[in-house]
Amino acid sequence: xxxxxxxxxxxxxxxxxxxxxxxxxxxxxxxxxxxxxxxxxxxxxxxxxxxxxxxxxxxxxxxxxxxxxxxxxxxxxxxxxxxxxxxxxxxxxxxxxxxxxxxxxxxxxxxxxxxxxxxxxxxxxxxxxxxxxxxxxxxxxxxxxxxxxxxxxxxxxxxxxxxxxxxxxxxxxxxxxxxxxxxxxxxxxxxxxxxxxxxxxxxxxxxxxxxxxxxxxxxxxxxxxxxxxxxxxxxxxxxxxxxxxxxxxxxxxxxxxxxxxxxxxxxxxxxxxxxxxxxxxxxxxxxxxxxxxxxxxxxxxxxxxxxxxxxxxxxxxxxxxxxxxxxxxxxxxxxxxxxxxxxxxxxxxxxxxxxxxxxxxxxxxxxxxxxxxxxxxxxxxxxxxxxxxxxxxxxxxxxxxxxxxxxxxxxxxxxxxxxxxxxxxxxxxxxxxxxxxxxxxxxxxxxxxxxxxxxxxxxxxxxxxxxxxxxxxxxxxxxxxxxxxxxxxxxxxxxxxxxxxxxxxxxxxxxxxxxxxxxxxxxxxxxxxxxxxxxxxxxxxxxxxxxxxxxxxxxxxxxxxxxxxxxxxxxxxxxxxxxxxxxxxxxxxxxxxxxxxxxxxxxxxxxxxxxxxxxxxxxxxxxxxxxxxxxxxxxxxxxxxxxxxxxxxxxxxxxxxxxxxx
Numbered sequence: 001x002x003x004x005x006x007x008x009x010x011x012x013x014x015x016x017x018x019x020x021x022x023x024x025x026x027x028x029x030x031x032x033x034x035x036x037x038x039x040x041x042x043x044x045x046x047x048x049x050x051x052x053x054x055x056x057x058x059x060x061x062x063x064x065x066x067x068x069x070x071x072x073x074x075x076x077x078x079x080x081x082x083x084x085x086x087x088x089x090x091x092x093x094x095x096x097x098x099x100x101x102x103x104x105x106x107x108x109x110x111x112x113x114x115x116x117x118x119x120x121x122x123x124x125x126x127x128x129x130x131x132x133x134x135x136x137x138x139x140x141x142x143x144x145x146x147x148x149x150x151x152x153x154x155x156x157x158x159x160x161x162x163x164x165x166x167x168x169x170x171x172x173x174x175x176x177x178x179x180x181x182x183x184x185x186x187x188x189x190x191x192x193x194x195x196x197x198x199x200x201x202x203x204x205x206x207x208x209x210x211x212x213x214x215x216x217x218x219x220x221x222x223x224x225x226x227x228x229x230x231x232x233x234x235x236x237x238x239x240x241x242x243x244x245x246x247x248x249x250x251x252x253x254x255x256x257x258x259x260x261x262x263x264x265x266x267x268x269x270x271x272x273x274x275x276x277x278x279x280x281x282x283x284x285x286x287x288x289x290x291x292x293x294x295x296x297x298x299x300x301x302x303x304x305x306x307x308x309x310x311x312x313x314x315x316x317x318x319x320x321x322x323x324x325x326x327x328x329x330x331x332x333x334x335x336x337x338x339x340x341x342x343x344x345x346x347x348x349x350x351x352x353x354x355x356x357x358x359x360x361x362x363x364x365x366x367x368x369x370x371x372x373x374x375x376x377x378x379x380x381x382x383x384x385x386x387x388x389x390x391x392x393x394x395x396x397x398x399x400x401x402x403x404x405x406x407x408x409x410x411x412x413x414x415x416x417x418x419x420x421x422x423x424x425x426x427x428x429x430x431x432x433x434x435x436x437x438x439x440x441x442x443x444x445x446x447x448x449x450x451x452x453x454x455x456x457x458x459x460x461x462x463x464x465x466x467x468x469x470x471x472x473x474x475x476x477x478x479x480x481x482x483x484x485x486x487x488x489x490x491x492x493x494x495x496x497x498x499x500x501x502x503x504x505x506x507x508x509x510x511x512x513x514x515x516x517x518x519x520x521x522x523x524x525x526x527x528x529x530x531x532x533x534x535x536x537x538x539x540x541x542x543x544x545x546x547x548x549x550x551x552x553x554x555x556x557x558x559x560x561x562x563x564x565x566x567x568x569x570x571x572x573x574x575x576x577x578x579x580x581x582x583x584x585x586x587x588x589x590x591x592x593x594x595x596x597x598x599x600x601x602x603x604x605x606x607x608x609x610x611x612x613x614x615x616x617x618x619x620x621x622x623x624x625x626x627x628x629x630x631x632x633x634x635x636x637x638x639x640x641x642x643x644x645x646x647x648x649x650x651x652x653x654x655x656x657x658x659x660x661x662x
Contacts (some may be wrong), residue, residue, distance in 0.1 A: 002070070004191060005055065005159070009619060010064035012050050024050055025609065026217040027620035028064070030210060034158075037185060037192040039202035039611060041509060042212035042248065043257055043519040048195040049163055053213075055193060060336045066069050068159070071293055077108040081152035081358055087165040088148065089136040095120060096123060098131040099154050106155040108516030122154040125167035126630050127185055142173035145443040149181070151256040153188065160185075162194040167658050178204055179234065184229055199250045205229075213595075214257045216309035217605045220622075221595045222253055223637045241469045256596040276493040279309035280500070283321045283333035285529045287434055288453040288541055289362035289481050292519055293563060296507035298523050299395050304506075305499040314338065314528065316467045317433035318403040325486060332500065334361060335484035338578045340601050343484075345588050345657055347405060354487035354659065357570050358606035362481045363561040365540070366408050367456040368415065370448035371441060375466055376548065382419035385468070389426055400437050410452040410581040411474050417648040419632040424585070424650075441465055452480070453560070454536035461535055462550035467547040470555060479563065480575050487600075507569060512563035517542045530573030567605065569620055575602040577626050580639050590640060591657040600659055 010028040013021050025047040032038055040048040053059035054066050058365045068080070089098050102118050107115050123132050126146040136144055145165060148495075152160055152593040165181075167173040178201060185192055185205075194444055196202050202209045206226050213221040213444035228240050237243060258550060280302075284290040293312055296302050302310040313330060315321050322343065324330035339355070346352035370379065379385050389397075401409040413423040430446055437449045438458050448465060449455075459465040471478060483504060490497045510516055524530045539545045541560050542554030561567050575598050591597045608618035626634040632643050643652055 003067075004034035004069065005032040006030075007032075007051070007055070008064050008067060010051070010054060010061040010066065011411060012047065012054065012059070013062040014564075023217045024215055026219050026605070027436045028220060029498055030220065031475045032191065032193070034191055035203055035208045037194070039194045039264060040207040041196055041202050041209055041254070042214060042218065043214050044197075046212040046218040046257075048212060048270065048616060052082070052161050052163055052193060052195050052628075054403060055159070056080050058082070058319050068421075073230040078155050078274070079157055080159040080161060081155060081157040081161065081164045082161045083152050084150050085167050086389050089144060089151075093134050094385045095128060095139065095143070095150075098136075098147055098149045099123065100358065101224065102151045103154040104198065112146040112417040115329075117614075118154055118156075122150040124225070124654055125153060125187075126150045126180065138281040140173070141170075142177055144167050145177060146180075148179075153184065153190075154563075158191060160190045160192045162192060164195050167197070167221075174201075175234065181205065182232055193449045199247055200252070202250065203243065203246055204232065204234060211250065211253050212259065213599065215270065215562050216454055217608070221257070221559065221599070222249075225637070226248060237472045252592070253595060256593050259596075272556070273308045274451055275496045275499055277331075277496045277542075278307055278308060278505070279311075279494075280331040281311045281313050281324075281329065283315045283324050283330040285318065285321065285334065285434055287365075287455075288524065288530070288537055288560060289365045289562075290529065291511045291524060291560075292361045292504050292507040293334060294509050294519060294529050296503045296521050299507065299510060301506045301510075303504040305503045307499055308495070310526075316435070318406070322650050325355070325484065328486070328489075331489060332483060332485035334481050336403050336406035336408070336588055337482055337574075338407070338582060339403065339484065340484045341575060341578055342405035342582065342587070344597065344601050344659070345591065347542055347582065347588050348552070352657075352659070354600065355484050356487050356601055356603050356606070357482040357484050358610065359483040359504055360479045360481075360570055361483055361504060363479055364471050364558055365480055365560045366411070366452050367435075367467045367468065368412060368469045369441070369456045369459050369465045370449065370468050370602050371465045372463075373447070379468065379470065380549065382421075385416075386419045387419060394445060396426065396428050397447040398430050398445070400432040400446045401429050402432065402434050402451055402452065404431070405578075405582065407454065407471070407480055407578075410585075411478070413585060414581065414628060415469060415474050416645065420647075432586070438462070438464065453540060454530065454532050456526075457539040460546050463548070466549040467545075470556070470559065471547070472559065473629060475626075476558065477561070477567075479571070482570065483629070490606075498606070498610050498613065502614055505563075505610060505614065505616070507562040508568055512561065512567075513533055514542075514557075529581050569604055570602045570607060571620075571624075572598045572602050572604065573624055573626060573634075576636050576639055577634050580634070580643050584643050584646065586653075589653035589655040590643070593656050593659075594639060594657065597657060600646040 007028050007030040013023050016022055033655035042048055054061055056072050083615045100123055102120050103115050121130055126149055128146050138199055166177055209224040210220055211222045212218050229236055283295050297312055325333055340357045342354045345354045377388050379388050401412055416423045433450050434455055436453045439452050440446045441464050456467055525534055540556055545556045545559055546553045582588045583645040604620045643649055
């Protein structure tokens with residue numbers, strides 16, 4: 001069933017007097033069901049009222065749109081009524097006349113006696129029969145707000161929009177009105193959206209609480225489901241087993257946002273004064289998906305954006321990438337997708353090193369390769385591998401993986417665990433640099449591996465093994481390699497960082513034009529990059545993909561994905577999924593302040609600024625659910641619940657992470 005109200009990728013940007021722009025809201029995506037009560041909560045200035053005004057039609061999105069019952073909202077309408085904090089009553093009219101003014105105007109097609117009855121019913125609904133003849137100056141604050149609510153309800157709206165309706169009232173009056181509002185909403189089944197700063201009010205009234213991050217570029221940080229049955233009464237709500245946990249979650253979110261600093265915030269507009277640094281050392285590993293770095297170098301994109309002297313440093317392992325960034329030998333690097341989060345959180349007992357990523361450089365491009373001994377035993381998939389392990393008297397097989405925070409490790413573990421294979425007990429996982437995988441497979445030191453290309457295709461080409469699964473079989477479109485830079489480096493060189501992102505964005509676009517792939521292959525084969533034979537690189541990159549299992553080669557157009565389908569935006573939801581898997585296998589405690597961690601590391605705001613400077617759309621990937629091949633659905637609102645739904649996981653530790661400056 002379609003949503004009653006859909007807020008579809010809404011941005012709101014305000015022009016500033018100096019010619020710059022202020023991005024108040026960015027990428028707001030929300031679907032609301034008919035009859036639902038939604039509260040918007042967040043610190044002052046986060047855009048709550050702005051969002052409400054766009055639903056009411058009093059304001060319009062800069063980008064995106066608000067849709068109600070299949071039609072875009074392009075202005076105010078009687079089906080949407082707003083109740084403001086300041087009542088907005090005409091002082092020379094009585095309470096009944098204020099209500100009647102709206103009813104007679106909107107419902108003029110009805111006979112007058114019917115309109116009069118609606119007015120009287122609305123007055124009775126809010127309990128103001130005895131004060132209906134009084135003017136606003138003779139009413140208390142609570143009574144005035146009742147008049148405002150009755151006026152809104154008198155025109156029979158489908159949506160009631162409440163902008164801190166009880167904010168100016170004393171506690172007793174506010175409590176009474178909240179109870180009455182609950183009764184009214186229950187009776188009328190009207191859809192409500194309310195802006196509030198009061199966490200207790202939000203819990204009392206709401207079906208869902210939408211929590212907005214601190215601006216600029218405010219977005220939805222978390223959505224809290226309120227599983228308290230209706231009808232509700234204050235005492236029953238407070239005594240509900242979930243109440244204090246839900247309240248604590250909201251307060252914790254708000255406290256996180258209070259201390260969040262927009263570290264490395266990009267300037268809204270480039271100054272034109274030049275870059276702070278033009279000579280960069282960027283690390284990479286010899287893999288097919290280093291192509292954007294190679295293309296940016298060979299096609300002059302770095303120089304195009306003012307980076308005059310970029311040195312691409314071929315590193316032997318992911319650990320040497322980490323060491324180079326940590327000791328500042330490297331200005332930045334191609335990193336496996338989970339590495340910025342792992343470094344920021346001090347994974348492996350290391351000192352935390354805050355890293356940010358404003359760009360996903362590639363998606364997909366990996367495979368799981370097994371030695372031929374498995375093929376001889378009939379292992380053609382996950383269930384067959386499970387059967388083999390259950391019945392084999394051989395020692396536990398050893399599989400290679402490249403880094404604990406890599407998607408190769410996390411997806412390999414996910415794949416194994418989905419088949420009932422414990423990756424820490426039924427399998428031995430050995431950490432190896434990608435270029436060493438084939439040699440170790442050939443020597444018999446490992447029985448297979450999960451790695452990026454060209455190392456799977458090389459094993460197939462040399463008849464050392466076969467591909468049992470690609471990452472398209474596990475999670476098609478997952479983030480693979482990202483641009484990782486130190487947080488303090490971005491603070492010191494913000495315009496240089498944006499220039500780097502822009503150069504790589506243009507390179508990513510060039511890589512996904514398949515007409516360019518033959519040219520790019522020539523670059524990758526050069527000894528300073530991969531130094532590999534074309535036969536190893538071509539499968540999946542240009543030619544159909546060969547699994548080496550006797551099946552015909554497959555055309556996999558998204559096996560190496562660099563730009564299409566919003567590939568480059570560093571989605572916060574994808575970063576959160578990565579956090580769940582790192583915690584699932586005991587690499588890190590799950591951070592209680594996960595919203596703060598994700599906001600700190602994954603930076604679609606910087607990505608968006610680079611896109612805007614290029615004149616490209618800066619759409620952020622929506623706050624989406626993620627479903628892998630086993631059908632388990634990840635939602636970004638309940639990451640801990642997601643981990644605990646798996647049959648196989650380590651003991652989950654939860655702790656708050658103190659994020660200091662680097």
